[in-house]
Amino acid sequence: MQKWEQIQGVYVHTPFCLQKCLYCDFASYAGFDMETMTKYVDAVCIEIARRSNILPVAEQATLYFGGGTPSLLPEKLLAKLVEALQKNGCWRQPAEVTIEVNPGTADLAKLRFFRELGFDRISFGVQSLNDGELRAVGRIHTAREALQAVEMAEMAGFTRISADLIYGLPEQTLQTLGTSLRALVNIGLQHLSVYGLTVEEKTPLAELVDKGKLQLPDEDTQLAMYELVQEYLAAQGLHRYEISNYAAAGQESRHNLVYWQYLPYLSFGSAACSFDGDRRFTSTAAVMDYIDGINIGKTTGAIEELTRETQLAEYLFMGLRTAAGIDLMETRQRFDCDVMLEFGIELEKFIKENLLILDDRHGRMRLTEQGMRFSNEIFEIFVK
Ligand code: SF4
Incomplete structure (x- = not known):
């Protein structure tokens, strides 16, 4: 598994x-x-x-x-x-x-x-x-x-x-x-x-x-x-x-x-957010509604079905928050995505400006120290 x-x-x-x-x-x-x-x-x-x-x-x-x-x-x-x-x-x-x-x-x-x-x-x-x-x-x-x-x-x-x-x-x-x-x-x-x-x-x-x-x-x-x-x-x-x-x-x-790393997590309690890989569930933030809901057999909250595009975008920008960046092979396995084919034109600009590094030897992409400062600008390209 x-x-x-x-x-x-x-x-x-x-x-x-x-x-x-x-x-x-x-x-x-x-x-x-x-x-x-x-x-x-x-x-x-x-x-x-x-x-x-x-x-x-x-x-x-x-x-x-x-x-x-x-x-x-x-x-x-x-x-x-x-x-x-x-x-x-x-x-x-x-x-x-x-x-x-x-x-x-x-x-x-x-x-x-x-x-x-x-x-x-x-x-x-x-x-x-x-x-x-x-x-x-x-x-x-x-x-x-x-x-x-x-x-x-x-x-x-x-x-x-x-x-x-x-x-x-x-x-x-x-x-x-x-x-x-x-x-x-x-x-x-x-x-x-x-x-x-x-x-x-x-x-x-x-x-x-x-x-x-x-x-x-x-x-x-x-x-x-x-x-x-x-x-x-x-x-x-x-x-x-x-x-x-x-x-x-x-x-x-x-x-x-x-x-x-955009891996599944399970959360309990009011306002808690869970993610199973395809869906996000956020429980109600109102404490009494949460308690009453659970006591009548309901879990009150909102379910968000995540499209492949949303999942990919979230995976990329969450992963790029880390110094290790994203594993390009894993990206292919999980999302059938070749990052350079799908986003290469936009990414080239940041690579040239030394904000982003494509590390072919280790099969990873990551932000430079300078890139971390402008991360929001870079992440925007994944949200089409
Ligand atoms: S009120 Fe203060 S202590 Fe409580 S969650 Fe917010 S920041 Fe933390």
Whole structure:
């Protein structure tokens, strides 16, 4: 069986947060009580039993608990989810089991419990190590708490720890960004996800920026920040293996590679998105609708049938997000497509400009470092 005919990654969504960050437009909500959390987890367990057989799950499929804030779930509820996954064949001998943790919800006992449950990788939402910047966007933790959380995760036995960082935050300067980057590297983190801040419509951040109550760094400073991230992390031996992700060799997130390699994945919970190779299913983001639907035997959400053209376009631009790029032989096998025959005229321009490399020797196509900066422009050619 080909790897794209089996589920390679399993995701569980927790839609609860202690407080909504000002920039966040994810499907996550603050203010839910314990009763709702319990009902939600019960519904997810029912969904796992009901939908776990849509495709065979690969022996080493990765697992990822994301959100929202999964580290907010009481231990009992988290254990229930793990048990449901194990009972229904979604948790076999996973290559990696990650949990997202908000540093403001971490303590040593809890992190030890995660390790005992079988999680072997933590992704901390650090975002910045400057208290003013953290406060400005409504994060619930301080820089010190974030650093302590990483230390506690090490004490709890985690050897694979990642942190998310944002550049372009209100009031952030090149110097404060440099300080955050240095501190994260100095405590030994071997995986970082670094994103430019996006001001999403209808978020409190958008309103504050519109009204001039928060100042974002200007465009030149944001560009200099982008360059600082690339140069500094490369010099520290964290290679850029995806447009926004950096890791020491062997520390790459296997779960995220499932998405970038356009392999099937199965997701559970509200707002969770599954992909079986031909169809995408996105569950409703409304928590109560999700729970009610599951309890009357329905999984509420939207199914999208993907045409061969859409699948090919998505496969190409997801794959080109990674430093390894796409495997031309696999593209032929999966989509009966010779990339140079189908897109060669448009691609030549980017190859000449040294934004894209056609590596005949290894049968791969990939973006150059410069190409990653203009990736959106290049990806447009695949969307006909
Ligand atoms: S903790 Fe994460 S999911 Fe929750 S509001 Fe903040 S950014 Fe959004």
